[in-house]
Amino acid sequence: MNLDSIGKVGVVGAGTMGNGIAQVCAASGYDVVMRDIEEEFVENGLEAIDDSLSRFVSKDRLSAEDVKGVKNRITGTTDLTDLADCDLVIEAAVEKMGIKRDIFADLEDVTDENAVLATNTSTLSITTIANATEREDRVIGLHFMNPVPIMEGVEVVVGEKTGDETVELAHAFAEDLGKTTWESDDKPGFVTNRILMPWINEGIRAFDEGVASKEDIDAGMELGTNVPMGPLTLADHIGLDICLDASETLSEELGDRYKPAYLLKRKVEAGDLGKKTGTGFYEYK
Known part of the structure; x- marks a missing residue:
């Protein structure tokens, strides 16, 4: 082969x-x-x-x-x-x-x-x-x-x-x-989502709890850690429904540290799934 x-x-x-x-x-x-x-x-x-x-x-x-x-x-x-x-x-x-x-x-x-x-x-x-x-x-x-x-x-x-x-x-x-x-x-989340999903969820929680504006959270992570996108922008690009599914799967396997953020659930329930629907944490044409 x-x-x-x-x-x-x-x-x-x-x-x-x-x-x-x-x-x-x-x-x-x-x-x-x-x-x-x-x-x-x-x-x-x-x-x-x-x-x-x-x-x-x-x-x-x-x-x-x-x-x-x-x-x-x-x-x-x-x-x-x-x-x-x-x-x-x-x-x-x-x-x-x-x-x-x-x-x-x-x-x-x-x-x-x-x-x-x-x-x-x-x-x-x-x-x-x-x-x-x-x-x-x-x-x-x-x-x-x-x-x-x-x-x-x-x-x-x-x-x-x-x-x-x-x-x-x-x-x-x-x-x-x-x-x-x-x-x-073959472990839950593999390398990428095992590390990525808690990062995205914590960014969403920081926004929901008023730590900073969504723009400043994303700017802080982009400029402070040299990533190309902050957690809220990245979540919009991935699709909030996909982020929620991944977080729920990881939470079932690995416990509460992977529990999806409340605001993530609320956005998905509202049908605001990110870039693919035109609205997520940001607005898209």
């Missing part, structure tokens, strides 16, 4: 993460099948890819010919069996264990037994997801960062029964996409 064995990549989920993963795979020369459960979701995903590629052209990072090649390598579908001849499938569905396990059980049936199955989960157990299949040695976590076409890193998460060859392939594949990888054991 090596990088040359991957010719076609499947992506399950055409949302923000799924269409970003599809784009970077196609931009690196892979044929990609992007699947979602409704045609509307697939079309929205393809439109998001178009918009993203247009921004790359406007910044002279891609040519019109490059864009044509990328788009020609991506096929959208609602039929999971269209992933039957994919050598690697990356699941990027919602952060719900039951849904992910159902997807992996279905992928077990429709894909070749030698295909590698990866999940883009940011907090859920790779081992538990893999257990829905008969190929646990070929299931791994490939946690891309958002926005996928821009962010450099990919977290490779190793399940209890993930094989060494699968781990090596995951690193090689992500690096072939132009990414830099780091590796985590």
